[in-house]
Amino acid sequence: MMAFQPVRGGYIARASEEERSMFMSLARDVIYILGGDVHEQIARSEAVGDDPLAVFEAEMAGIDSKLQAEIDDDTHEECTDPLCSHHLPLDDALERLLPDMSEDPEQAAELRTLTEETIAVAKISHLVDFYRGLDNDSEDADLVELPNDDAIAWLAAMNDIRLVLATRLNIDNDDDSERVYLRAGNFTGYDTRKQDEIVEIETTEDMMAVLYTMTTWWQESLLIAMRKKELRG
Amino acid sequence: MPANNPHPQTTPLGRTVLAPTGQWATVVHNDPINLMSYVRWVFENYFGMTVAQANDCMLRVHHRGRARVSEGGREQMERDAQAMHTYGLKATIEPLGDAE
Numbered sequence: 031m032m033a034f035q036p037v038r039g040g041y042i043a044r045a046s047e048e049e050r051s052m053f054m055s056l057a058r059d060v061i062y063i064l065g066g067d068v069h070e071q072i073a074r075s076e077a078v079g080d081d082p083l084a085v086f087e088a089e090m091a092g093i094d095s096k097l098q099a100e101i102d103d104d105t106h107e108e109c110t111d112p113l114c115s116h117h118l119p120l121d122d123a124l125e126r127l128l129p130d131m132s133e134d135p136e137q138a139a140e141l142r143t144l145t146e147e148t149i150a151v152a153k154i155s156h157l158v159d160f161y162r163g164l165d166n167d168s169e170d171a172d173l174v175e176l177p178n179d180d181a182i183a184w185l186a187a188m189n190d191i192r193l194v195l196a197t198r199l200n201i202d203n204d205d206d207s208e209r210v211y212l213r214a215g216n217f218t219g220y221d222t223r224k225q226d227e228i229v230e231i232e233t234t235e236d237m238m239a240v241l242y243t244m245t246t247w248w249q250e251s252l253l254i255a256m257r258k259k260e261l262r263g
Numbered sequence: 264m265p266a267n268n269p270h271p272q273t274t275p276l277g278r279t280v281l282a283p284t285g286q287w288a289t290v291v292h293n294d295p296i297n298l299m300s301y302v303r304w305v306f307e308n309y310f311g312m313t314v315a316q317a318n319d320c321m322l323r324v325h326h327r328g329r330a331r332v333s334e335g336g337r338e339q340m341e342r343d344a345q346a347m348h349t350y351g352l353k354a355t356i357e358p359l360g361d362a363e
Contacts (some may be wrong), residue, residue: 153349
């Protein structure tokens with residue numbers, strides 16, 4: 031993978047097909063946690079075109095109908111998929127993506143009713159932009175092209191991916207975070223003292239540690255590239 | 264502590280100031296996930312803070328566990344907190360009467 035670099039009109043980076051498909055898969059998962067579906071989103075936005083109000087209304091309608099389907103669906107007790115979020119009474123990742131907006135529980139509930147859907151729709155939109163941006167079939171297969179207008183969406187999308195991975199990795203404080211980065215170093219070879227001892231990734235947790243570290247690094251490189259652009263004026 | 268915004272009404276991330284006075288504050292809370300560089304970027308681009316203000320504010324969040332990032336009417340604070348959540352920062356709103 032290559033860090034983001036500013037270019038005329040946007041930014042470029044490099045990521046192999048495998049790396050891009052991992053990020054796309056993560057984006058898809060986070061969209062799902064938020065109550066969306068990436069393919070539905072893409073189909074819908076292609077149907078309504080670029081009118082932002084039409085897109086917004088379509089997204090709200092989509093979430094409404096999904097919620098209604100859940101209310102109507104009384105067969106869900108038979109579902110045996112352990113990853114299905116219906117079985118998680120409190121999905122920590124969803125809670126971190128959409129935390130309370132007040133320390134007063136009543137106020138928090140009121141604010142959640144007012145704002146949750148709008149925030150979820152915005153997050154889904156960023157993640158879809160990120161997903162689509164990575165899904166390229168240009169001749170230069172490793173090239174990642176990010177137009178200026180999409181930079182904020184990608185920054186936010188990578189952040190939400192980080193929030194979910196960190197929650198799954200139980201990162202509760204700075205020490206936990208440091209431990210995860212060090213652990214990831216064992217597999218990626220970024221810890222240069224261990225070049226000869228690169229170990230195979232065997233567990234889901236190790237995989238998540240590596241993905242978290244990669245996303246962090248890539249997000250930070252985009253921030254640096256955006257700063258460089260700002261300074262150039 | 265208020266983040267004074269002497270700049271134009273709309274910031275790069277779309278913050279418009281609805282009313283200059285009010286009884287509420289938006290608070291950003293520390294978390295072990297968001298990068299300091301990211302938090303600084305959000306403060307600069309949403310609140311229109313200068314590089315120095317954003318850095319000071321981020322460090323206050325980091326060292327004290329929380330910091331007030333804006334003050335104003337309740338509706339404005341709701342918008343600010345909503346924007347913080349959209350960008351992945353943990354934020355709450357609180358009445359100004361409470362001590363910081």
